Amino acid sequence: MYSNKWIGSLYVTPFVIGFLLFTAFPFVASFLLSLTDARLQDQLGAANFVGLSNYSEMAADSTFRQSLGVTFAYVFITVPLKLAFALFIAVVLNFKLKGIGLFRTAFYLPSILGGSVAIAVVWRFVFAGDGLLNQALSGIGIGSVNWLGEPTTAMFSIVLLRLWQFGSAMVVFLAGLKAIPEDLYEAADLDGASRLKQFFLITLPLLTPVLFFNFIMQIVQAFQEFNGPYIITAGGPLKSSYLLPLMIYEEAFKYFNLGYSSALSWVLFIIIALFTAVAFWSQKHWVFYAQDRDDKGGH
Amino acid sequence: MASSLNPVDHGWRKHLPLVNAFVRYGLLILVGFLMIYPLLWMIGGAFKNNAEIFSSVGFIPKAPTTDGFINGWKTSTEYSFATYLLNTMKIVVPKVIVTVISSVIVAYGFARFAIPGRKWLFALLMATVLLPKSVLLIPQYLMFREFGWLDTYLPLYAPQAFATEGFFVFMIIQFMRSLPLDMEEAAVMDGCNSFQVLTLIVCPVILPAIISVALFQFMWSMNDFLQPLIYLSSVEKYPVALALKMSIDVTEATSWNEILAMSTIALAPSLILFFVAQKYFVEGVTSGAVKG
Numbered sequence: 155m156y157s158n159k160w161i162g163s164l165y166v167t168p169f170v171i172g173f174l175l176f177t178a179f180p181f182v183a184s185f186l187l188s189l190t191d192a193r194l195q196d197q198l199g200a201a202n203f204v205g206l207s208n209y210s211e212m213a214a215d216s217t218f219r220q221s222l223g224v225t226f227a228y229v230f231i232t233v234p235l236k237l238a239f240a241l242f243i244a245v246v247l248n249f250k251l252k253g254i255g256l257f258r259t260a261f262y263l264p265s266i267l268g269g270s271v272a273i274a275v276v277w278r279f280v281f282a283g284d285g286l287l288n289q290a291l292s293g294i295g296i297g298s299v300n301w302l303g304e305p306t307t308a309m310f311s312i313v314l315l316r317l318w319q320f321g322s323a324m325v326v327f328l329a330g331l332k333a334i335p336e337d338l339y340e341a342a343d344l345d346g347a348s349r350l351k352q353f354f355l356i357t358l359p360l361l362t363p364v365l366f367f368n369f370i371m372q373i374v375q376a377f378q379e380f381n382g383p384y385i386i387t388a389g390g391p392l393k394s395s396y397l398l399p400l401m402i403y404e405e406a407f408k409y410f411n412l413g414y415s416s417a418l419s420w421v422l423f424i425i426i427a428l429f430t431a432v433a434f435w436s437q438k439h440w441v442f443y444a445q446d447r448d449d450k451g452g453h
Numbered sequence: 454m455a456s457s458l459n460p461v462d463h464g465w466r467k468h469l470p471l472v473n474a475f476v477r478y479g480l481l482i483l484v485g486f487l488m489i490y491p492l493l494w495m496i497g498g499a500f501k502n503n504a505e506i507f508s509s510v511g512f513i514p515k516a517p518t519t520d521g522f523i524n525g526w527k528t529s530t531e532y533s534f535a536t537y538l539l540n541t542m543k544i545v546v547p548k549v550i551v552t553v554i555s556s557v558i559v560a561y562g563f564a565r566f567a568i569p570g571r572k573w574l575f576a577l578l579m580a581t582v583l584l585p586k587s588v589l590l591i592p593q594y595l596m597f598r599e600f601g602w603l604d605t606y607l608p609l610y611a612p613q614a615f616a617t618e619g620f621f622v623f624m625i626i627q628f629m630r631s632l633p634l635d636m637e638e639a640a641v642m643d644g645c646n647s648f649q650v651l652t653l654i655v656c657p658v659i660l661p662a663i664i665s666v667a668l669f670q671f672m673w674s675m676n677d678f679l680q681p682l683i684y685l686s687s688v689e690k691y692p693v694a695l696a697l698k699m700s701i702d703v704t705e706a707t708s709w710n711e712i713l714a715m716s717t718i719a720l721a722p723s724l725i726l727f728f729v730a731q732k733y734f735v736e737g738v739t740s741g742a743v744k745g
Contacts (some may be wrong), residue, residue, distance in 0.1 A: 160646055166574060169559040169622065172615020177581055180592035187591060198595065218549040243484065246477055250684050259731060266727055266734065269476070270469045270676040271694040273714035275701050276495045279709060286494055318488065325735055362627050369581070381678050385698060403589050406594075407683060423588040428511020430583055 176353070190418035194410035201413070208417035217393060217401070218418070224309065225398040232316045237368055240320040244327035245357070258328070265321035274385035278302070278449050281311045302387055305394030312382035312395055323368045330364030331357070333378070362441045370433055377426050392422045469533030492720075499714035506709050522718075527695065529703045532687055534715055537696040544681070544692055545674040548610035552670045553663055555616040560625035561651050565637075581619035594683060608684045609677075613670075621666045628662035629655065667731045672723050693719045 156162060188208055192201035212218045243261060247254055267273050278287045281301040287296035301307045334357065342352045358365075378398040383389050387394035389404075397420065406415035459735050485715065497512030505514065516644070526534045562568060563575060597608040616622050636658075638651045656663070678694045685691060691699070699718060700712055 156566050156641075156647055159567055160568055162562050162568040165558050165562025165566065166568055168555050168614070169562075169578065169616040170574070172555075172617045173577055173581065176593065176612040176615065176617050177584065177589065180589040180596065181584070182586050182592075183592035183595075190696075243481075246480060249474075249477065251474060251477060251597070257481045257485050258735075260729075262731075263724075263727060266672055267492075267676075267720055269673070269722055270720065270723070271678050271697045272495075272719040273491075275697055275712060275716050277493055278492055278701065279713070280494070284507050286491075286510060289507075293510055293720055318491075329735075339612075374583050374585070378587065379674075385701075399587050399607075402590070403679070403683075406591055412591050412595075415627060417586045419585070421588065423585055426583070426585050444511050 182298075184416045185420055187412055188414075188420050190194055190413045192412040194412055201430055204413065208414050210422075212417065212421065215418050218395070220393045221396045221398050221401045222421075224394060224396060225377065228309070228313065228395075228397055229373065230378065232313055232376050233369070233372045235325060236317050236372060237365070239317065239335050240323035241327050241361075241365075243320070244331055245353070246421065247324075247328060248331040258325070261326055262321035262330065265319035265323075268315065268319035270304045271381065271385060275382050277311065277382075279387045281307075294338075303391055305392055308387045308391060308395050312379070312386055313380050315386070316376065323372060328359065330361050354431070359442045363443055364447060365431065366437055366441045370430060373429050373433070374426055375420045377422065377429075424443065457649050469737075478493065486734055492537065495713050495720075496717050498710060499717045501710055504706060506713070515613065521708075521714035524708065525700075525711030525714040525718075529700060530696075530714075532689060534693075534696070534718065536689065537691055537693045538718070540677065540690055541692040541694075544606050544609050545671060547606075548613055548674050549667050549670045551610055551614035552618060552621060553667050555614055555657065556618070556621040556666060557659070558651070559616040560622050560629060561655065563622070564626045564629035566646070578619040578622055590679075590683070597684065603684060604686045604690065604744065605684075605711055606690070609674075609680055618670070621670065624664050624666060625659060628659050632658060663735065664730065665736055668726060668730055671726065673721055675719075 184266050188203075189203060189205060190201040191208075192198060241331075247258060247261075265353060268428060278285075282288075283298065283300060283303075285300065285301075292298055298309060301311055335371075338356050339352060347355065378399050379397055380403065383395045383397045383400045384403070387395040389400050399422070402415050402418045402422065405411045464696075493512040496517050497514055498506050500517045500518060500519065501509075501514040502516065502518055505516070509515070509664075528534055528537075563571065564592075568574065591609070597603060600607075602611075608668075636654050637650050640649075640654050645653065676694070678698070681692050681695050682698075685695065688699075697712070697715060700715065
C-alpha cells in the first residue's frame with residue numbers, strides 16, 4: 155500500500171532485533187556450545203573445545219538411545235491417532251444437528267487447558283494407584299493396574315494426555331470441512347456414490363491442505379512434549395517415558411552438562427527439521443490446493 | 454423375492470436420517486462425557502473430603518466441604534495461594550500486552566509495506582514457529598544470566614516485546630490482508646501518517662484478531678511451566694504452575710482435595726475466558742490454517 159520502503163522497515167525492526175538477539179544468536183550459540191564441555195556452574199571461558207565428541211558420546215549412551223526410542227514411539231503413536239480421531243469427530247460434527255456448538259466446546263476445551271500443570275496433576279491422580287481409573291476398574295470387577303509403575307502403561311498415560319487434546323486439530327478440520335462446496339456432494343449423490351466413497355474421493359483430497367497444516371503442527375509439538383513426562387511420570391519407570399526434551403532439560407539443569415545438553419537439543423532440532431522438510435517436499439505429491447483444481451478445471 | 458422385500462427395505466430406509474442422527478448424538482455424548490469427565494472429577498473432588506475421593510468414582514460430592522479450598526489456599530509454604538496467583542498475573546499481563554503491541558506493529562509492516570527482503574524476513578518469521586524452543590534454551594539462559602535477569606520475570610516476557618512469537622504475527626498479517634484498503638487510503642489522503650493509520654483505522658478493525666492473540670497468549674502463558682522452572686528460584690516469586698508442582702511433591706500421599714481445589718482455581722481464569730470468548734479461539738486457531 156505504501157511506497158516508502160524505509161518506513162515499512164521501521165515497523166519490522168522489532169522483529170529483526172528480536173530475531174537476531176533471541177533466536178538467531180542462541181541458535182548458533184547452542185551449536186557452538188555443543189562442541190564444548192561447558193558446565194552450568196562455570197564461567198563460559200572455562201569451557202574447552204571438544205569437537206564432535208558430544209555427538210559421538212551419544213552413540214554409546216544407552217540413556218540417549220532409550221530416550222530417542224521412546225520419543226519416536228511417542229510421536230508415531232500420538233500424531234496419527236490424534237489426527238485420525240480429530241478428523242473422525244470433525245466429520246461426525248459436520249452435520250446440521252442441534253446442539254453441535256455445545257459438543258464442539260466440550261471437545262475443544264481440553265486442548266486449551268491440557269498443557270497446564272493443573273491438568274498434569276489431575277492426570278497423575280487419575281492414573282495413581284488409588285486414583286480414578288483404578289477405582290473405576292475395580293468397580294466393574296477388574297483388578298487395579300499399577301499405571302505409573304509399569305513402562306508400557308506409564309507411556310500410555312502420557313500418550314492419552316496428548317490424545318485428549320485433539321480439539322484444536324478438530325477445529326481446524328471442521329473449518330476445512332465447512333469450506334468444501336456442497337454441490338460436489340450433491341453431484342456425487344446423483345452419480346450414486348456411497349458416503350464412504352464420497353469421503354475418500356471428495357472430502358479427503360480437498361482436506362489435504364488442512365491435514366498438511368495439522369500434521370506439521372502436531373509433529374513439531376509432539377517432539378517437544380515436556381510437561382507430561384516431567385510431572386506425571388518423571389520420565390520413568392526405567393526411563394520408559396524419558397522423552398528427549400526431558401533429557402535435554404535434565405542434562406543441563408540437573409547434571410549441568412551444557413555441552414552435552416546442547417548437542418542433544420541439536421539432534422532434536424535436526425529430527426524435527428527433517429520431518430518438516432520431508433513434509434514440505436512431499437506435499438506436491440499429496441496436498442491438493444483449490445487453485446490447482448480451478449486451473450485444471452479451466453482447461 | 455427382491456420385490457417382496459423392497460417395501461420393507463424402503464420402510465427401514467425412511468427412518469435412516471433418524472437412525473443416523475441417533476448414532477451421531479450417541480457417539481458425541483459418549484465421547485464428550487469421557488472428555489469432560491476428568492475436569493468434572495477435578496471440580497467435584499475439590500469439594501470432597503479425602504476419604505470420599507479415594508472411595509467413589511462419581512464426581513458429585515456426597516458431603517460437600519470447602520476444606521480443600523481453605524487448607525489448599527494456605528499451602529504448605531509460608532505464602533498463601535494468593536501470592537502465587539498474583540505472581541502469575543505479574544508475568545502473564547505484561548507478556549500479553551507486549552506480545553499484542555509488538556505483533557501488531559510488525560504485522561502492519563509485513564502486510565502494508567514493500568520492505569526490502571520481505572520474502573526472506575517472512576520465511577524467517579515462519580521458521581520461528583517451527584523451531585523447537587529447546588534448541589534456544591541454554592544460550593538464552595546463559596544470556597539472561599549475563600544480564601543479571603535470573604530469578605526475575607524479565608526472561609519470561611522481555612523476548613515477546615520483540616515479536617518473537619511468529620504464530621501471532623502471522624495471525625494478524627492474515628487478518629490485515631483480508632481487509633479492504635479503502636479506509637486506510639482515504640485516511641492517507643486526509644493527511645494521516647502511516648502510524649496514525651495503524652492506531653486510528655487499522656487497530657479498531659483488527660480488534661477480533663487482537664483479542665484472539667491476547668487470549669491465546671494468556672492461556673499459553675498461564676500454562677507455561679518450563680520457562681518459570683528454569684528462571685525462577687525463590688519460592689516467593691513462583692507462579693501457580695510451579696506452586697502446584699511443588700505441592701504434589703510435598704503432600705501427594707494425603708491431601709488430594711487441597712490439590713484438586715487449587716488446580717480448579719488455577720484453571721478457573723482460563724475456563725471462564727474460554728466460555729466467554731470461545732469464538733475468538735475458534736477463529737484464531739483456524740485463521741492460519743484455512744485462509745492461508
